[in-house]
Amino acid sequence: MNNKEKLRNAGLRPTKQRMIVANILLDGFNRHFTAENLQDEIYTSGNSMSIATVYNCLKKFKNCGLIKQVETSKDTAIFDTNTDYHHHFLNEETGELIDIENEEISLHKLPEIPQGYLNNGIEVIIKLKRQN
Amino acid sequence: MNNKEKLRNAGLRPTKQRMIVANILLDGFNRHFTAENLQDEIYTSGNSMSIATVYNCLKKFKNCGLIKQVETSKDTAIFDTNTDYHHHFLNEETGELIDIENEEISLHKLPEIPQGYLNNGIEVIIKLKRQN
DNA sequence: CAAGTAGTTTAGAACGGTTTTAAAGTAAAA
DNA sequence: TTTTACTTTAAAACCGTTCTAAACTACTTG
Ligand SMILES: [Mn+2]
Ligand SMILES: [Mn+2]
Ligand SMILES: [Zn+2]
Ligand SMILES: [Zn+2]
Numbered sequence: 320m321n322n323k324e325k326l327r328n329a330g331l332r333p334t335k336q337r338m339i340v341a342n343i344l345l346d347g348f349n350r351h352f353t354a355e356n357l358q359d360e361i362y363t364s365g366n367s368m369s370i371a372t373v374y375n376c377l378k379k380f381k382n383c384g385l386i387k388q389v390e391t392s393k394d395t396a397i398f399d400t401n402t403d404y405h406h407h408f409l410n411e412e413t414g415e416l417i418d419i420e421n422e423e424i425s426l427h428k429l430p431e432i433p434q435g436y437l438n439n440g441i442e443v444i445i446k447l448k449r450q451n
Numbered sequence: 452m453n454n455k456e457k458l459r460n461a462g463l464r465p466t467k468q469r470m471i472v473a474n475i476l477l478d479g480f481n482r483h484f485t486a487e488n489l490q491d492e493i494y495t496s497g498n499s500m501s502i503a504t505v506y507n508c509l510k511k512f513k514n515c516g517l518i519k520q521v522e523t524s525k526d527t528a529i530f531d532t533n534t535d536y537h538h539h540f541l542n543e544e545t546g547e548l549i550d551i552e553n554e555e556i557s558l559h560k561l562p563e564i565p566q567g568y569l570n571n572g573i574e575v576i577i578k579l580k581r582q583n
Numbered sequence: 584c585a586a587g588t589a590g591t592t593t594a595g596a597a598c599g600g601t602t603t604t605a606a607a608g609t610a611a612a613a
Numbered sequence: 614t615t616t617t618a619c620t621t622t623a624a625a626a627c628c629g630t631t632c633t634a635a636a637c638t639a640c641t642t643g
Contacts, residue, residue, distance in 0.1 A: 332610060334620065354600080369622045374601065390524050390541075390576050394630080395600065397524075408565060409522075423562035430555035432579065433540060439580040444522055447564065448571040464639060466591065486629080501593045506630065526601080527629065 329383035339366045340376045344386060349401040351389065351416045357398075389416060390442045406443040419445070461515035471498045472508045476518060481533040483521065483548045489530075521548060522574045538575040551577065 322341040326333040333341075343360050352360075358373050368376075377398060380386045387399045389407060393414050406419040424443060432438050454473040458465040465473075475492050476482075484492075490505050500508075509530060512518045519531045521539060525546050538551040556575060564570050 332619070334609075336621070370600095371602080371623080372621055375620080388524055390522060390578075392520060392522050392524070392528060408562075408568075410568070411571065417565065419562045423560070424558065425560040426556065426575070427559040428555075428557040430540075430551045430577070432577070433549065435582050436540075436542070436579040437582050439543065439578040442576045442578070443558070444574045444576075445562070445564070446522075446571040446574070447568040450567050450569050464590070466639075468592070501595095502629095503594080503631080504592055507591080 325385070329380075329385055331379055331383060336368055336372050337376055337379075339364070339368065340373075340380070341385075344380070344400050349399070349418070351397055351399050353395045353397060355395075391416070391444065404440075406445070408445050408447050410447045412449065419443070457517070461512075461517055463511055463515060468500055468504050469508055469511075471496070471500065472505075472512070473517075476512070476532050481531070481550070483529055483531050485527045485529060487527075523548070523576065536572075538577070540577050540579050542579050544581065551575070 320328070322338060322345055323333045325345060326337055326341060331337060339361060340357070343357065343364060354370065354373050354377060357377070358368060358370060361368050361373070377386070377396075381388055381398070384402060387402050389397045389399050391397060391407075391409060391414075395414075397414075397416065399416075401418060404421050406421075406424055408417040408419060409415075410417075426441065426443070429438075429441075452460070454470060454477055455465045457477060458469055458473060463469060471493060472489070475489065475496060486502065486505050486509060489509070490500060490502060493500050493505070509518070509528075513520055513530070516534060519534055521529045521531050523529055523539075523541060523546075529546075529548065531548075533550060536553050538553075538556055540549040540551060541547075542549075558573065558575070561570075561573075
């Protein structure tokens with residue numbers, strides 16, 4: 320399925336801008352990135368896009384599940400092209416994230432979900448500090 | 452141990468402002484709160500404090516382990532008076548956090564920590580959505 | 584105790600990431 | 614083709630947080 324089809328499939332109009340973003344993000348190589356990182360890549364690819372559009376795109380892509388946002392308290396939002404269920408190491412000093420594949424971790428015994436709610440995803444973050 | 456001693460013990464001068472904050476936060480009842488929540492409580496208690504001081508205090512209290520900051524991608528920092536090792540349910544709609552005690556969850560099989568780094572804390576977040 | 588000094592508080596400005604505004608442009612539907 | 618709904622954009626606004634620099638306070642030393 321090509322990127323145009325992926326956008327259509329997700330219920331998004333394949334505009335020029337969304338195609339530029341899709342061509343960068345959905346290239347098969349997973350990455351963690353900020354809105355600014357993405358805008359830089361867009362420039363590098365010979366295109367340009369207002370920062371408002373970058374944010375609009377990311378919100379749409381996220382809402383339809385083409386990308387995820389990582390749960391971290393850094394002041395800049397971090398997005399993830401890896402939409403599989405997985406977890407992260409977080410280097411708190413640098414903000415760098417490293418994927419932990421689902422098989423590398425196992426949660427035994429989960430707490431009871433509060434009345435009236437559903438489990439909508441579990442995120443495990445293992446914070447790292449440099450040795451010494 | 453009284454709050455003045457707790458501050459001294461943590462290497463912090465027990466200034467008037469830090470005592471006001473300690474008297475609110477270290478009252479034995481755990482809570483999740485923002486800087487603004489705390490400033491409101493300070494006003495309610497009949498005192499006042501500049502927002503810069505509220506942030507200065509929170510940073511100091513956090514750095515010496517009197518409080519924690521929760522790992523969440525909400526745009527406002529959320530602090531926690533519960534410094535025990537524990538985890539959270541996150542209602543993504545409202546931002547509300549609910550504690551998960553350490554005994555209620557168990558991580559079996561942890562991934563290998565990358566070379567040169569140490570595990571500096573694990574945080575599990577179970578995102579909740581309302582049923583229906 | 585008094586004097587010195589290192590740390591703290593503060594109002595206000597600055598900062599930086601993100602969202603809003605409103606007008607022009609584009610994609611899809613009729 | 615015409616109409617309609619959606620999208621893009623530059624610029625401004627927004628808002629949580631940090632910085633600045635001057636006044637103040639806690640602690641140390643004599
Ligand atoms: Mn923040
Ligand atoms: Mn954020
Ligand atoms: Zn990832
Ligand atoms: Zn908690």
